[in-house]
Amino acid sequence: MNHPTGRARAGLRRSLLSWYDRSRRDLPWRRDPSPYRVVLSEFLLQQTRVDTVVPYFERFVERFPSIESLASAPLDDVLKCWEGLGYYARARNLHAAAREIVERHEGKVPDRADDLSNLKGFGPYTTAAVASIAFDLPHAVVDGNVIRVLSRLCAIKDDVARADVRTRISEIAQDLLDPVRPGDANQAAMELGATLCSPRNPDCPQCPIARHCRGRKLGIQTDLPVKSKRGSRQKRTEVAVVLRRNTSVLVAKRPEEGLLGGLWEFPTVPVQSNQGKKDWGNALSDRTGLNVSIEGRLQTLHHAFTHFELELKAYEGQATGKNLRPTGYTEIRWAKEADLDRLAFSRVHRRLADYIAMPHQLELTSV
DNA sequence: GACCCGTGGTT
DNA sequence: TAACCAAGGGT
Structure with missing residues (x-):
């Protein structure tokens, strides 16, 4: 003892x-x-x-x-x-x-x-x-x-x-x-x-x-206590697109398992090097079922997770097509801007949602 | 047993 | 400031 x-x-x-x-x-x-x-x-x-x-x-x-x-x-x-x-x-x-x-x-x-x-x-x-x-x-x-x-x-x-x-x-x-x-x-x-x-x-x-x-x-x-050290965090880059139709915005729900499970977000795809807006548009078309083109850049947000650092590049986009067919999402829908507050978003996407709602107020304080 | 899973405060 | 780490659990 x-x-x-x-x-x-x-x-x-x-x-x-x-x-x-x-x-x-x-x-x-x-x-x-x-x-x-x-x-x-x-x-x-x-x-x-x-x-x-x-x-x-x-x-x-x-x-x-x-x-x-x-x-x-x-x-x-x-x-x-x-x-x-x-x-x-x-x-x-x-x-x-x-x-x-x-x-x-x-x-x-x-x-x-x-x-x-x-x-x-x-x-x-x-x-x-x-x-x-x-x-x-x-x-x-x-x-x-x-x-x-x-x-x-x-x-x-x-x-x-x-x-x-x-x-x-x-x-x-x-x-x-x-x-x-x-x-x-x-x-x-x-x-x-x-x-x-x-x-x-x-x-x-x-x-x-x-x-x-x-x-x-x-x-x-x-x-004390003696602890083995953690490895350094990797960096990831993703592109999120804000697609509008009248007073609605396209949002998608993440799968229940895994990272940010069950939360809503603006349609997002990982970014590989050597890709441009055309590639992102194609990837986002696959994810949503619409024909997505990327247009003006809104904001770039940074967020630290436990195991990686995220750079999220947010763009405005245009979408044509009627049929929503989510890939890698459990649900996808047009949501009234006023209803975005009712959905559960991750921190980064909540920041983006707030920016969309009031771009001028958040522009000054955003990272 | 190693790795995944968020976010914010603290130093 | 980058790193640590917090009333941990699931796989």
């Missing part, structure tokens, strides 16, 4: 919970931690900061006040509420989980970890989080915060990407978890990582468990 045991472990639990009771943030899902609100918050929080999530959470509970209302809603409505948050598979998973809960669990969030982990989108973290926070079950969470806190606390110098190291961290987390208040203990560990035990500049003097921290004792806390 190289982590606190016996009396030290009891003291650590007490110090951490005491600090949490003293300084925990006032978050909307903590005011009324009903199972549904906990589930919703945990899906929103996957890989996403608390400050970003709060307004989304408020909108979700307003729009979908219950599991039933979420389950009975069209997926498009859930995606619209999720618009701009990223990792859109979470919205699909949340929707699917809500339907499973209604169909297989009588509308009640299951109060056993086994049942929770069988729901769509419930991995090890979310299962433990809901079990502990909503039902006071003693399952330790392991998220990015916990990995950082525990790797420092126990001076773990091995690469935390290794499976055996992850297993060890999970075991430590479980052993240190306060069995009386597991939900608060889990949130305390995450809150510590999110506020004091930060990646670059941990505030050790304020840390309630600094006394127990081997990483700090060795002076290596800022070197």
Whole structure:
């Protein structure tokens, strides 16, 4: 054992919970931690900061006040509420989980970890989080915060990407978890990582468990956790076309699987080198079923994804032909400009939509 | 186990 | 400023 045991472990639990009771943030899902609100918050929080999530959470509970209302809603409505948050598979998973809960669990969030982990989108973290926070079950969470806190606390110098190291961290987390208040203990560990035990500049003097921290004792806390480095991002270029017909604009819906699944966008094709407007027009004709020609350039937008950087060249175009035949899209339609707000777009295409609506106002601030 | 999947804040 | 990284899960 190289982590606190016996009396030290009891003291650590007490110090951490005491600090949490003293300084925990006032978050909307903590005011009324009903199972549904906990589930919703945990899906929103996957890989996403608390400050970003709060307004989304408020909108979700307003729009979908219950599991039933979420389950009975069209997926498009859930995606619209999720618009701009990223990792859109979470919205699909949340929707699917809500339907499973209604169909297989009588509308009640299951109060056993086994049942929770069988729901769509419930991995090890979310299962433990809901079990502990909503039902006071003693399952330790392991998220990015916990990995950082525990790797420092126990001076773990091995690469935390290794499976055996992850297993060890999970075991430590479980052993240190306060069995009386597991939900608060889990949130305390995450809150510590999110506020004091930060990646670059941990505030050790304020840390309630600094006394127990081997990483700090060795002076290596800022070197932990040890992570293998990510590769550099590749660059992609795409062309999007804005096609108008009277007061409508042509928009298309991306396939449910994969990047930005289920979101709407202006018809877009990847750009290869040595291509010109004629090639883009042909490619966009294939995608839409119309005869598309590219005309004046509107704007070039840049957007950073996790694994690549996108340069999106937006053009105006002309289209002839009647029959819409989407290729690589699940749906394609002429939408009134006023109705673009009703559809869920990715960030880049939402920016383009806003530009179309009010070109003069956004021209000055656009990248 | 490696890779895919968004977006925005921070340093 | 480019890189890191966040209450991860699916394949």
